[in-house]
Amino acid sequence: MSLAMRVEEKLYQNRYIVDAGKPHIAIRPHDKPSENLLAMTRICPAGCYAETSSGQVEITPDGCLECGTCRVLCEASGDITWNYPRGGFGVLFKFG
Amino acid sequence: MIEEKFDAIVIGAGMAGNAAAHTMASRGLKVLQLERGEYAGSKNVQGAILYADMVEKIIPNFREEAPLERHLVEQRFWMMGDRSHTGLQYRNDDFNEDKPNRYTIIRSQFDRWFSKEVQAQGALVICETTVTELVSDAYGKVIGVRTDRRGGTIFADVVILCEGVNGLLGARAGLRDTPKAEHVALAVKEMHFLPRETIESRFNLHGDEGVVIEAAGVISKGMTGMGFVYTNKESVSVGMGCLVSDFATNNDTPNGLLEAFKNHPSIKPLLEGSEVKEYAAHLIPEGGYKTIPQLFGDGWVVCGDAAQLNNAIHREGSNLALTSGRLAGEAIFQIKSRREPMTKQNLALYKQYLDDSFVMKDLKKYKDMPALLHANSQNYFLAYPQLVSKAMENFLRVDGTPKLDKEKATVASFVKERRWTGLFGDAWRLARAWR
Ligand SMILES: Cc1cc2nc3c(=O)[nH]c(=O)nc-3n(C[C@H](O)[C@H](O)[C@H](O)COP(=O)(O)OP(=O)(O)OC[C@H]3O[C@@H](n4cnc5c(N)ncnc54)[C@H](O)[C@@H]3O)c2cc1C
Ligand code: SF4
Numbered sequence: 001m002s003l004a005m006r007v008e009e010k011l012y013q014n015r016y017i018v019d020a021g022k023p024h025i026a027i028r029p030h031d032k033p034s035e036n037l038l039a040m041t042r043i044c045p046a047g048c049y050a051e052t053s054s055g056q057v058e059i060t061p062d063g064c065l066e067c068g069t070c071r072v073l074c075e076a077s078g079d080i081t082w083n084y085p086r087g088g089f090g091v092l093f094k095f096g
Numbered sequence: 097m098i099e100e101k102f103d104a105i106v107i108g109a110g111m112a113g114n115a116a117a118h119t120m121a122s123r124g125l126k127v128l129q130l131e132r133g134e135y136a137g138s139k140n141v142q143g144a145i146l147y148a149d150m151v152e153k154i155i156p157n158f159r160e161e162a163p164l165e166r167h168l169v170e171q172r173f174w175m176m177g178d179r180s181h182t183g184l185q186y187r188n189d190d191f192n193e194d195k196p197n198r199y200t201i202i203r204s205q206f207d208r209w210f211s212k213e214v215q216a217q218g219a220l221v222i223c224e225t226t227v228t229e230l231v232s233d234a235y236g237k238v239i240g241v242r243t244d245r246r247g248g249t250i251f252a253d254v255v256i257l258c259e260g261v262n263g264l265l266g267a268r269a270g271l272r273d274t275p276k277a278e279h280v281a282l283a284v285k286e287m288h289f290l291p292r293e294t295i296e297s298r299f300n301l302h303g304d305e306g307v308v309i310e311a312a313g314v315i316s317k318g319m320t321g322m323g324f325v326y327t328n329k330e331s332v333s334v335g336m337g338c339l340v341s342d343f344a345t346n347n348d349t350p351n352g353l354l355e356a357f358k359n360h361p362s363i364k365p366l367l368e369g370s371e372v373k374e375y376a377a378h379l380i381p382e383g384g385y386k387t388i389p390q391l392f393g394d395g396w397v398v399c400g401d402a403a404q405l406n407n408a409i410h411r412e413g414s415n416l417a418l419t420s421g422r423l424a425g426e427a428i429f430q431i432k433s434r435r436e437p438m439t440k441q442n443l444a445l446y447k448q449y450l451d452d453s454f455v456m457k458d459l460k461k462y463k464d465m466p467a468l469l470h471a472n473s474q475n476y477f478l479a480y481p482q483l484v485s486k487a488m489e490n491f492l493r494v495d496g497t498p499k500l501d502k503e504k505a506t507v508a509s510f511v512k513e514r515r516w517t518g519l520f521g522d523a524w525r526l527a528r529a530w531r
Contacts, residue, residue, distance in 0.1 A: 007351050010286070010375035017134075036344060043343045045284045045350045045377035066139065067377040068262030069282045072275060072340055084132055084264065086244050088224030092138045095287045095331070095374050096203035 019089040109136035111417035112400025113258030119425025121217035137207025141378035165328035166306025167196035176313030177485025238395035263402035272389030279383030283337030288370035313481030385463035
């Protein structure tokens with residue numbers, strides 16, 4: 001066990017049924033990300049948010065833990081749209 | 097999809113939803129419960145400590161049937177320094193009683209069992225179905241729901257929103273606001289598997305006895321937050337949570353904090369050699385009494401985390417969810433037996449039941465705590481723990497310095513850090529909020 005246990009390795013332990021082609025979170029196109037959107041690249045516990053080389057924030061919600069943190073921080077300003085995945089899809093906790 | 101009309105539709109099969117559905121179905125109401133997960137519990141995350149009394153009020157013999165992990169005989173509170181902890185430890189053999197008061201559980205297993213009990217009472221439970229919308233009539237009364245399955249609206253006299261802290265439906269229908277970042281904590285959690293005997297010897301346990309450790313201090317880097325280590329039969333739950341608003345302005349990551357907590361010299365030996373089988377994240381409502389939204393209206397009530405009914409100070413949530421769900425079910429049964437409609441006026445009975453219960457009384461008692469801890473997080477979660485650690489070290493290290501000089505140094509360091517007025521103010525504010 002080391003300090004370097006990365007999120008990607010951890011997500012590997014989890015069970016998911018990904019609804020291919022139907023992402024449940026989407027980012028509004030932007031030139032410059034808002035402060036909160038930028039913060040998500042650090043805060044998202046599943047590492048779904050990343051900054052591109054040209055400085056925008058993009059999302060790959062496949063490993064999403066459906067915690068809702070990004071919704072709380074970024075939905076009101078219109079930075080993102082957030083929905084639950086279709087019934088049965090998404091993360092499926094074995095223990096929770 | 098479903099043509100018939102129900103007495104009640106329950107949204108969500110977590111603690112609140114299962115309590116509400118069980119209460120109503122066992123009294124003969126026609127209940128439909130909808131859950132978006134593959135099975136009840138597949139979306140839910142908890143520490144998890146279960147309070148027996150609140151389950152017993154719904155299923156009296158649950159101890160014989162429910163998947164329970166360990167009954168708790170010991171509680172440790174650790175104030176964490178950088179490489180130290182100062183602990184308060186309470187253990188009582190009387191907790192080895194016939195009907196123990198607290199247990200650890202694994203939520204996905206417990207919820208799944210609970211859901212079977214709900215179905216046994218005659219409720220129709222449909223999983224893998226996300227409710228997408230509440231449906232109202234021309235007067236704004238909620239009359240049913242729409243789901244992501246094919247088919248139209250499903251109708252009911254009343255809809256019980258038990259959709260958890262991240263409830264979209266109530267917010268979208270304008271019944272309440274989305275929680276604010278300063279009123280919810282983001283918790284990350286891992287399940288560490290170890291052989292039974294290893295857990296028992298490391299934590300000083302016999303048989304099904306269990307211990308919980310709650311940890312606060314420098315581990316949250318000055319943010320309002322806590323860590324925990326709970327023992328299960330063959331696993332240990334380890335987690336860490338801080339307010340979302342604090343995360344937004346701090347440079348740490350939730351996973352980084354959890355890793356640092358796991359690697360703290362006081363925690364690491366407890367987990368050594370374990371196999372991690374799951375990584376989860378979830379929000380916890382921490383705003384308390386002042387953030388409780390409107391709890392009832394024409395054709396609807398809201399229970400549990402969706403209604404911010406969570407006692408962050410005592411780390412209680414499941415019992416408030418169970419109780420609010422049960423009371424909503426009882427109120428609806430009362431109204432139904434009087435053959436009266438599910439109007440806002442009649443559903444106020446639910447709020448009345450809640451006000452008379454420990455749920456609202458406890459939350460009211462601590463109404464000022466969330467704001468206080470948040471406003472003073474640097475003191476409570478960084479400065480004081482470091483000072484306490486230093487004071488303990490001064491006290492215990494025998495190095496030829498006269499004791500009086502040591503005491504003076506300790507007091508001086510407290511005063512230097514916060515000044516007398518600051519210290520006095522912090523203590524006074526804490527005492528007032530606790531009252
Ligand atoms: C890390 C952590 C540790 C905790 N530790 C403790 C503890 O030790 N003791 C304690 O008492 N409490 C604890 N809590 C709090 C406790 O978990 C909650 O208070 C409790 O689960 C709330 O129950 P609920 O029924 O309101 O919500 P939940 O249990 O979250 O259930 C909500 C349900 O609704 C479903 N749902 C949501 N939206 C929809 C929709 N649109 N359609 C269909 N279904 C939907 C979800 O899938 C879910 O099953 C902890 C919480 C966390 C995150
Ligand atoms: S819901 Fe949580 S896990 Fe999913 S993308 Fe948002 S912050 Fe990340």
